Amino acid sequence: MSDTTVTSPAGTAPAGTAPAGTGAANGVSRRGLLAGGLAGAGALAITACAADPSDVSVSGGVWVARVGRAPIEPADAAWDRAAPTIVDMDVQVMVLPHRPAPLVAQIAVRALHDGETISFRLDWDDPDTHDLTVRVDDFRDACAVLLAGGEGDQGLRTMGSVDQPATLLHWKADWQRDMDLGVQGAADVYPNRSIDVYPPLISDAPRDLTPADYEAADATEWLPGLHVGNPLSASTRTACVEKLTARGFGTATTATKQNVAGRGERTSSGWRVVLAKPLRGIEADEFTLTPGHAHTCAFALWSGADQDAGGRKTPSKAALRLLLEF
Amino acid sequence: MARVKNWQLGREMSYWYPEARPKKQFAAIFDTNKCIACQTCTLACKTTWTSGRGQEYMLWNNVETKPWGSYPLAWDVRELDLLGPQHWTGDTYTGKTIFEAAPEGKKNIGWTPNDMDYAYPNRGEDEVNVTINVKRYHLKLPHDMWFFYLPRVCNHCTYPACLQACTRQSIYKRPEDGIVLVDQERCRGYRICFEACPYKKIFYNHTTRVSEKCVFCFPAVEQGYQPRCMRNCIGKIRSFGFVSTPANAREDNPIDFLVHVRKVAKPLYPQFGLEPNVYYIPPIHVSSNDFLTMLFGAGARHAIDTYRAAMEGDDPELLGALLLAVSTDRIIHRYQVTGDTVIGWAEDGEEVVRIPLKVPTIERAPFDPDLNVYRHNIT
Numbered sequence: 001m002s003d004t005t006v007t008s009p010a011g012t013a014p015a016g017t018a019p020a021g022t023g024a025a026n027g028v029s030r031r032g033l034l035a036g037g038l039a040g041a042g043a044l045a046i047t048a049c050a051a052d053p054s055d056v057s058v059s060g061g062v063w064v065a066r067v068g069r070a071p072i073e074p075a076d077a078a079w080d081r082a083a084p085t086i087v088d089m090d091v092q093v094m095v096l097p098h099r100p101a102p103l104v105a106q107i108a109v110r111a112l113h114d115g116e117t118i119s120f121r122l123d124w125d126d127p128d129t130h131d132l133t134v135r136v137d138d139f140r141d142a143c144a145v146l147l148a149g150g151e152g153d154q155g156l157r158t159m160g161s162v163d164q165p166a167t168l169l170h171w172k173a174d175w176q177r178d179m180d181l182g183v184q185g186a187a188d189v190y191p192n193r194s195i196d197v198y199p200p201l202i203s204d205a206p207r208d209l210t211p212a213d214y215e216a217a218d219a220t221e222w223l224p225g226l227h228v229g230n231p232l233s234a235s236t237r238t239a240c241v242e243k244l245t246a247r248g249f250g251t252a253t254t255a256t257k258q259n260v261a262g263r264g265e266r267t268s269s270g271w272r273v274v275l276a277k278p279l280r281g282i283e284a285d286e287f288t289l290t291p292g293h294a295h296t297c298a299f300a301l302w303s304g305a306d307q308d309a310g311g312r313k314t315p316s317k318a319a320l321r322l323l324l325e326f
Numbered sequence: 327m328a329r330v331k332n333w334q335l336g337r338e339m340s341y342w343y344p345e346a347r348p349k350k351q352f353a354a355i356f357d358t359n360k361c362i363a364c365q366t367c368t369l370a371c372k373t374t375w376t377s378g379r380g381q382e383y384m385l386w387n388n389v390e391t392k393p394w395g396s397y398p399l400a401w402d403v404r405e406l407d408l409l410g411p412q413h414w415t416g417d418t419y420t421g422k423t424i425f426e427a428a429p430e431g432k433k434n435i436g437w438t439p440n441d442m443d444y445a446y447p448n449r450g451e452d453e454v455n456v457t458i459n460v461k462r463y464h465l466k467l468p469h470d471m472w473f474f475y476l477p478r479v480c481n482h483c484t485y486p487a488c489l490q491a492c493t494r495q496s497i498y499k500r501p502e503d504g505i506v507l508v509d510q511e512r513c514r515g516y517r518i519c520f521e522a523c524p525y526k527k528i529f530y531n532h533t534t535r536v537s538e539k540c541v542f543c544f545p546a547v548e549q550g551y552q553p554r555c556m557r558n559c560i561g562k563i564r565s566f567g568f569v570s571t572p573a574n575a576r577e578d579n580p581i582d583f584l585v586h587v588r589k590v591a592k593p594l595y596p597q598f599g600l601e602p603n604v605y606y607i608p609p610i611h612v613s614s615n616d617f618l619t620m621l622f623g624a625g626a627r628h629a630i631d632t633y634r635a636a637m638e639g640d641d642p643e644l645l646g647a648l649l650l651a652v653s654t655d656r657i658i659h660r661y662q663v664t665g666d667t668v669i670g671w672a673e674d675g676e677e678v679v680r681i682p683l684k685v686p687t688i689e690r691a692p693f694d695p696d697l698n699v700y701r702h703n704i705t
């Protein structure tokens with residue numbers, strides 16, 4: 001790890017402002033952010049250990065308090081231990097097409113770790129639920145966390161770089177619905193549709209056939225995405241969060257091992273979503289997070305109502321430092 | 327943005343990537359004067375490529391009636407509306423392409439259809455351009471009242487809007503044959519391509535949640551055979567082969583001959599700027615030059631005049647090139663008219679077809695004593 005020099009940001013930044021509906025407190029205290037001092041040549045162990053979350057917020061960064069067990073559920077009481085960081089959002093303008101304006105000006109980010117797993121909770125406003133990608137104009141609500149080396153390294157905000165890959169956690173509202181209700185398809189949108197036959201499957205009720213039936217019949221050539229193993233086309237859904245690695249725009253690649261978890265929930269005004277992964281990276285390009293160290297993080301939102309996808313998104317205005325309590 | 331040469335516009339234009347023409351560009355020519363809208367092509371494609379769950383609504387090949395038909399609904403008029411006025415000065419297009427007209431934040435103009443837009447593939451079928459309000463109508467050429475059939479597949483464009491739009495480079499144009507494909511592994515269903523393709527010939531599979539499109543039956547093409555929609559055409563309207571740029575056009579390549587030498591085959595909506603590689607022989611009976619120019623660019627009327635001359639027997643080379651359509655399953659790379667015969671050769675020089683320019687008429691007696699039956703059709 002080379003990205004270990006952390007200077008105390010205590011009192012260096014104004015208080016964050018919570019966006020409406022996120023439940024975050026206004027005027028979060030920025031005092032006593034990081035206890036500890038420079039340890040050795042350029043390395044710092046972060047040793048803050050605050051019981052009161054208002055005591056642990058980080059200027060220009062996200063403080064990740066250490067707890068007994070990193071929560072996976074958005075409503076877990078453990079989130080009370082995490083002070084929200086209010087993150088400014090913006091439009092992505094480097095790649096076309098992009099949105100004319102960000103979906104929201106700010107989101108609330110909370111993060112906790114337990115020495116093994118790191119959990120993020122993102123809260124944002126989005127009045128409409130878009131959790132289907134079945135109809136040709138269905139686009140999903142989604143959010144993502146980017147993790148990379150450096151310390152709030154702005155150059156890595158855009159999906160990492162050629163030299164420094166980024167790890168991405170991407171929560172998808174449609175995958176969440178797949179998890180809750182079974183993989184969604186035309187039957188869920190058009191229950192009364194009529195189908196004569198889906199060759200080469202032989203069935204008295206072709207309408208009820210699912211991708212799993214194609215797999216059982218060794219006929220996945222008829223579902224090309226499934227046949228080639230595209231994760232979007234999977235016949236079953238085991239997570240609503242996808243782990244990817246990337247080395248710059250347009251390079252996001254699904255990780256081979258999906259050791260991730262999470263869950264999204266509607267609130268009265270939008271979404272609150274948990275995305276979690278082990279601290280330790282297990283893929284060639286996957287980033288390993290280390291307690292007591294600072295790294296780089298960034299966030300992004302997609303709005304199905306606005307047909308967001310890919311680079312048409314609302315990313316955080318800047319990369320932030322991610323500081324893990326030792 | 328790069329500056330690239332689009333010969334169909336008679337000028338350079340802006341495109342995201344520099345000009346990179348394939349070694350060979352496969353192309354098709356559809357003779358609108360012969361299409362009977364039997365939809366055999368549509369079914370040939372449907373049963374070959376899109377009978378899976380998630381592809382129900384997809385017609386990679388469709389045949390619509392012009393002027394009113396469209397699949398998806400109003401695909402072309404919506405695009406034209408976004409594009410604004412389209413002017414030609416002689417053979418040069420002086421209006422904007424869909425790339426040049428791009429609004430802030432996008433690489434092109436475009437729109438996203440919804441499910442219902444695909445629900446009426448036969449809308450406007452067989453409907454004429456105007457209301458018939460006269461008691462007696464006498465046919466003359468061109469007709470004041472008209473419609474025609476427009477078969478459509480992906481144009482495997484030289485400057486594909488779909489490819490340009492994809493931020494993941496999941497869409498690629500094969501350097502060996504110019505066929506445009508969607509990498510089913512890379513695609514993540516963003517559908518920026520779907521919004522971008524002005525011909526709306528890229529589709530979203532609602533089961534696999536990624537995009538798909540016409541593959542020009544590349545497994546057949548790689549072996550020297552024509553795509554299924556071409557081979558099965560009942561009206562024998564479809565020619566398939568490769569097209570060159572005007573400077574490299576070869577007189578003995580039937581596609582080059584029809585596109586570049588006789589200029590009877592015209593691209594569909596060339597003003598979009600994609601340099602599409604499916605060409606059309608415009609319908610001879612359409613009276614509106616404006617409509618023809620809108621669909622097929624400058625020179626549509628000239629194409630009709632040249633075509634009619636061939637039908638009157640004045641141009642055996644042209645007649646020969648036209649007669650090769652659906653005369654063989656093989657891809658013809660070279661042809662020649664010798665006397666009353668047209669001959670076509672495959673890439674390796676093998677003769678794959680030989681047909682008379684004029685089908686001999688044989689009159690048969692009404693009664694067939696061998697089968698002990700009367701014939702209904704005796705010519």
Ligand code: SF4
Binds near residue numbers: 483
């Ligand atoms: S017609 Fe559309 S889908 Fe086909 S290559 Fe051109 S832009 Fe792409």
Ligand code: SF4
Binds near residue numbers: 475477
């Ligand atoms: S098979 Fe040929 S004649 Fe029939 S609709 Fe298709 S293009 Fe037209």
